[in-house]
Amino acid sequence: METQDWEPIDSADELRELLGTPKPAAIAKERKTLHELDRAWLAASPFCLIATSDTDGNCDVSPKGDPPGFTLILNDSTIAIPERPGNRRADGFHNILRNPHVGLIYFVPGRGDTLRVNGRARLVRKASFFDQMVVKGHRPQLAIVVEIEQIFHHCAKAFLRSELWRPESWxxxxxxxxxxxxxxxxxxxxxxxxxxxxxxxxxxxxxxx
Structure with missing residues (x-):
C-alpha cells in the first residue's frame, strides 16, 4: 500500500491540536453508578455491542441481543448480560479471561443517542439471578457480569450522518x-x-x- 502521502498523527498533542479539547460538559457527564435514566435505557434496550481485547491487544466486538431489558441490573454499579447459544467461538469470552476490561454500547431502535458503559467483566456459569434471565423457557448458558467504572450517554451524530434508522435509506x-x-x-x-x-x-x- 502506498503511504508516502499520508500525514500520520503520532502524539496526543498532535491529536488535540487537530480535534481541539472536549467541552467541560463532555467530561463531566461521566459517572460510575447507574442513574435512574440509565436504568430506564437498559430496560428499553434490546441490543448492545461488547468490545474486548486480550493481553496482546487483539480485539473483538460481539453483538448481544434479546427482548428489551435483557441486561439485568444487579446493583447501582453492576450489570449482567446473558449468553445464548451461538457459534461457540467465544472470542470475547477468551479475551475476558485474559483481560477483564470491556466496553459496551447500548442501542434503542430508532434512537440516535446511545448508552456507553466501560468496566471490568467476569464470567459466571451459575447464579440465582439466572432465574430472571429466562427467555422462552431457556436459561442463559452463562452471564457476563460487568462492574461499571464509567457510564455516560453519547450523542446521535453518527446515526444522523449514516441515516441508520431511516428505512428509506435501507x-x-x-x-x-x-x-x-x-x-x-x-x-x-x-x-x-x-x-x-x-x-x-x-x-x-x-x-x-
Missing part, C-alpha cells in the same frame, strides 16, 4: 444473502438450497437452543 438487497456469503466464505461444499433453508425463516427457531 438497501439490504445490495449484498448477497447470508446463505450465499456462507457458501462463498465458510461452507463451500454445502448446496445453496440447503443453506438458504438453514438461514431461512426456520433459523429463528433455534435462537434459544
Amino acid at each position: 438497501n439490504p438487497q445490495a449484498l448477497p444473502s447470508r446463505a450465499r456469503i456462507a457458501q462463498a466464505l465458510e461452507r463451500p461444499e454445502d448446496p445453496i438450497e440447503e443453506l438458504e433453508h438453514y438461514y431461512g425463516p426456520s433459523y429463528a427457531e433455534g435462537m434459544y437452543r
Whole structure:
C-alpha cells in the first residue's frame, strides 16, 4: 500500500491540536453508578455491542441481543448480560479471561443517542439471578457480569450522518444473502438450497437452543 502521502498523527498533542479539547460538559457527564435514566435505557434496550481485547491487544466486538431489558441490573454499579447459544467461538469470552476490561454500547431502535458503559467483566456459569434471565423457557448458558467504572450517554451524530434508522435509506438487497456469503466464505461444499433453508425463516427457531 502506498503511504508516502499520508500525514500520520503520532502524539496526543498532535491529536488535540487537530480535534481541539472536549467541552467541560463532555467530561463531566461521566459517572460510575447507574442513574435512574440509565436504568430506564437498559430496560428499553434490546441490543448492545461488547468490545474486548486480550493481553496482546487483539480485539473483538460481539453483538448481544434479546427482548428489551435483557441486561439485568444487579446493583447501582453492576450489570449482567446473558449468553445464548451461538457459534461457540467465544472470542470475547477468551479475551475476558485474559483481560477483564470491556466496553459496551447500548442501542434503542430508532434512537440516535446511545448508552456507553466501560468496566471490568467476569464470567459466571451459575447464579440465582439466572432465574430472571429466562427467555422462552431457556436459561442463559452463562452471564457476563460487568462492574461499571464509567457510564455516560453519547450523542446521535453518527446515526444522523449514516441515516441508520431511516428505512428509506435501507438497501439490504445490495449484498448477497447470508446463505450465499456462507457458501462463498465458510461452507463451500454445502448446496445453496440447503443453506438458504438453514438461514431461512426456520433459523429463528433455534435462537434459544
